[in-house]
Amino acid sequence: MSRFSCRLNTGIRLLLGLCWFLTSTLAFTPGFPYATEKVRGVNLGGWLVLEPWITPSLFDNTGNPKIIDEWTFVLLQGRGAATTVLSNHRDTWITESDFAAIKAAGLNHVRLPIGYWAFEVGPGEPYILGKLPYLNKAITWATNHELKLIIDLHGLCLLQRHSKRCLLLNRGSQSWPRASIHGRYRRR
Numbered sequence: 750m751s752r753f754s755c756r757l758n759t760g761i762r763l764l765l766g767l768c769w770f771l772t773s774t775l776a777f778t779p780g781f782p783y784a785t786e787k788v789r790g791v792n793l794g795g796w797l798v799l800e801p802w803i804t805p806s807l808f809d810n811t812g813n814p815k816i817i818d819e820w821t822f823v824l825l826q827g828r829g830a831a832t833t834v835l836s837n838h839r840d841t842w843i844t845e846s847d848f849a850a851i852k853a854a855g856l857n858h859v860r861l862p863i864g865y866w867a868f869e870v871g872p873g874e875p876y877i878l879g880k881l882p883y884l885n886k887a888i889t890w891a892t893n894h895e896l897k898l899i900i901d902l903h904g905l906c907l908l909q910r911h912s913k914r915c916l917l918l919n920r921g922s923q924s925w926p927r928a929s930i931h932g933r934y935r936r937r
Contacts (some may be wrong), residue, residue: 773816781857781897790858790899791851793887796843797863797880798903818865823875832877839883843855848890859896861887862903 781788791814797799799819808816816825823831867880883937884900 788858791856792860793843794849794862797883811895823877845890848894852894852896860899860901862901864904
């Protein structure tokens with residue numbers, strides 16, 4: 750079994766464990782009358798997964814045009830500087846008042862993108878852990894304001910636009926043929 754397979758399996762186990770924990774410990778009612786009520790929602794991108802088109806100032810403030818995503822954000826400016834900026838960003842970008850405003854606007858769903866690296870960082874990956882407390886806050890805030898939360902595993906190794914990094918880290922040792930992945934999931 751390759752290192753990628755082990756990491757993917759560990760990531761899936763962590764995600765399933767998180768789902769079990771949430772459903773078994775919180776007063777969680779996933780039901781929604783989809784047949785009779787419209788889903789009205791908003792995306793909270795740019796909070797737990799950095800994207801330059803959502804949060805351009807974070808990238809512009811680095812002064813480095815080579816910083817284009819969360820990977821390069823940490824790698825090219827250093828862990829200490831990145832940790833300081835990301836902690837401040839995550840503490841202030843989305844707060845409970847945003848969830849209250851979402852509910853007041855008549856919305857009923859929130860989509861929250863999160864990367865696999867929020868749960869586990871593999872060898873050679875520069876990502877910074879520490880997103881789980883923010884995910885827990887989002888779950889609590891959504892519950893407090895009677896909003897449904899869609900947790901979107903947004904970045905997945907080999908299936909996102911920077912999949913070459915995963916191949917470099919794993920030296921091409923994925924569990925399935927490369928052509929089947931890249932041909933099937935290529936942007937159209």
